[in-house]
Amino acid sequence: MSMQSNLDTLYRQVIMDHYKNPRNRGELDENDALTINMNNPSCGDRIQLHLQVENDQVVDAKFTGEGCSISLSSASMMTDTVKGKSIEEALEISGIFSEMVQGKEYDDEKYDLGDIEALQGVTKFPARIKCATLAWKAMEKGLDE
Amino acid sequence: MFDVQKVREQFPILHQEVNGHPLVYLDNSATSQKPIQVIEALEEYYNSYNSNVHRGVHTLGSKATDGYEGARDRVQSFINAKNREEIIFTRGTTTALNIVASSYAKAKLNEGDEIVLTPMEHHSNIIPWQQVAKATGAVLKYIPLQPDGTISLEDVEETVTDKTKIVTMVHVSNVLGTMNPVKEVGEIAHNHGAIMIVDGAQSSPHKKIDVQDLNCDFFAFSAHKMCGPTGIGALYGKKELLDDMEPFEFGGEMIDEVGLYESTWKELPYKFEGGTPIIGGAIGFAKAIDYLEEIGLENIEAHEKMLVQYAMDRLTEHEDVEVYGPPADQRAGILTFNIKGVHPHDVATVLDSQGVAVRAGHHCARPLMNWLGCTATARASFYLYNTKSDVDAFVDALVTAKEYFGDVYAE
Numbered sequence: 001m002s003m004q005s006n007l008d009t010l011y012r013q014v015i016m017d018h019y020k021n022p023r024n025r026g027e028l029d030e031n032d033a034l035t036i037n038m039n040n041p042s043c044g045d046r047i048q049l050h051l052q053v054e055n056d057q058v059v060d061a062k063f064t065g066e067g068c069s070i071s072l073s074s075a076s077m078m079t080d081t082v083k084g085k086s087i088e089e090a091l092e093i094s095g096i097f098s099e100m101v102q103g104k105e106y107d108d109e110k111y112d113l114g115d116i117e118a119l120q121g122v123t124k125f126p127a128r129i130k131c132a133t134l135a136w137k138a139m140e141k142g143l144d145e
Numbered sequence: 146m147f148d149v150q151k152v153r154e155q156f157p158i159l160h161q162e163v164n165g166h167p168l169v170y171l172d173n174s175a176t177s178q179k180p181i182q183v184i185e186a187l188e189e190y191y192n193s194y195n196s197n198v199h200r201g202v203h204t205l206g207s208k209a210t211d212g213y214e215g216a217r218d219r220v221q222s223f224i225n226a227k228n229r230e231e232i233i234f235t236r237g238t239t240t241a242l243n244i245v246a247s248s249y250a251k252a253k254l255n256e257g258d259e260i261v262l263t264p265m266e267h268h269s270n271i272i273p274w275q276q277v278a279k280a281t282g283a284v285l286k287y288i289p290l291q292p293d294g295t296i297s298l299e300d301v302e303e304t305v306t307d308k309t310k311i312v313t314m315v316h317v318s319n320v321l322g323t324m325n326p327v328k329e330v331g332e333i334a335h336n337h338g339a340i341m342i343v344d345g346a347q348s349s350p351h352k353k354i355d356v357q358d359l360n361c362d363f364f365a366f367s368a369h370k371m372c373g374p375t376g377i378g379a380l381y382g383k384k385e386l387l388d389d390m391e392p393f394e395f396g397g398e399m400i401d402e403v404g405l406y407e408s409t410w411k412e413l414p415y416k417f418e419g420g421t422p423i424i425g426g427a428i429g430f431a432k433a434i435d436y437l438e439e440i441g442l443e444n445i446e447a448h449e450k451m452l453v454q455y456a457m458d459r460l461t462e463h464e465d466v467e468v469y470g471p472p473a474d475q476r477a478g479i480l481t482f483n484i485k486g487v488h489p490h491d492v493a494t495v496l497d498s499q500g501v502a503v504r505a506g507h508h509c510a511r512p513l514m515n516w517l518g519c520t521a522t523a524r525a526s527f528y529l530y531n532t533k534s535d536v537d538a539f540v541d542a543l544v545t546a547k548e549y550f551g552d553v554y555a556e
Contacts, residue, residue, distance in 0.1 A: 068490035
């Protein structure tokens, strides 16, 4: 595959759409929601994730932060994906996502992965995998607690 | 006569394609490439006389010792140190600065003493001092930056007081390319009874260093940014200061007498070189110095000035590219920038797709990023083997990045 088409796979239209028009950007009331701060110390990206969890369900998710198109679009997609899922489901999807971006075999049938499959392109850019996983790691950290 | 094409022939790594384009390596401030002479010197050492130093009675041991101690002489002459025992081999600039922080500052500083530095320091010249401050009760004071990322001597005068015990500063900023007037700052420090430490990681590869002329008390630098191998650097320190310091690491090589409960140390420089030293690295370091001196540091500096001037001139055509730091004639060959609306990681990824290697991120200078008001930047940094056509390829790739993201933004 040529480098140009590799680039196009990395920066899929749907990714740029999430980057330009992020879903769930903002904050949630600290009294109702968990707040998780996560940095990528090697590059300076920062995300603050807010998760509202009730009865083992993620009822709402919002994020703020600074980062590249990959990390912010991934945060946008992740918050969209986990809303309405149980903790167990959210963590399972996170595991599937992690396998996908590392270029491993992943289960694309159990859940409707929707937009997040667009991030598959990062497998060709090893330096960018950490960008894609930042928000997901924040979510895992929050739900593990 | 400086001939960049001839220089390029000495660097095997440059002659390859990356992502279908000729490699344009502009990440020299992170680490430089190595000329064939250095690679061969390492090969020769490991192929023919690898041995431990200072103790082998055998032939290879003597040869290795000669190579290692000869390297110390080369480093001494390279920075014009007065005495050879003022050169301590370290793992790099970070270790060198940590030795000063740990063995000098932690022992000498008291509560209320001041350590003066700038917000443009690399993390390796900030965090050791934060640790010293925590351990001793000393306080950190920062010299403010001018809008163009330089410092003024008036501000230095205002910041340094009789309570100041240490002034420490980058010689050349790894982000802005600012060249600091460390000699003049050192005079101010000395007038107040403080010592002057210079982080020379970004200056030693590009300009002639004379530690006696600078009259600094410590000078730290790394081989890998100046055509040498990774894993080795040097700390220069004035003899009377080093003599009065305790070792940094304890163990083999650095001892004089060892008893069950007490030990004594070797004389300088060995008391600071615990463990088997970085023998191959030192030999490669010396060869890199031979190489740079053969080309001429003044030629290298002039070549880089030409490149950075050319690059900045070309970038003025692009209003949406913001370049940080002082004007070209006041900076080293470092160009830190952002393209409006495109994150530097995305810029670097597109540049890489065109074979152009740059750094993107915070460059281990978080406080400076805060000062610039951004979380990250992209950086192109030049060295002796870069050409004007490298700059052209870089600017073309920036245009590609702008168009690429312009298109995706436009929908």
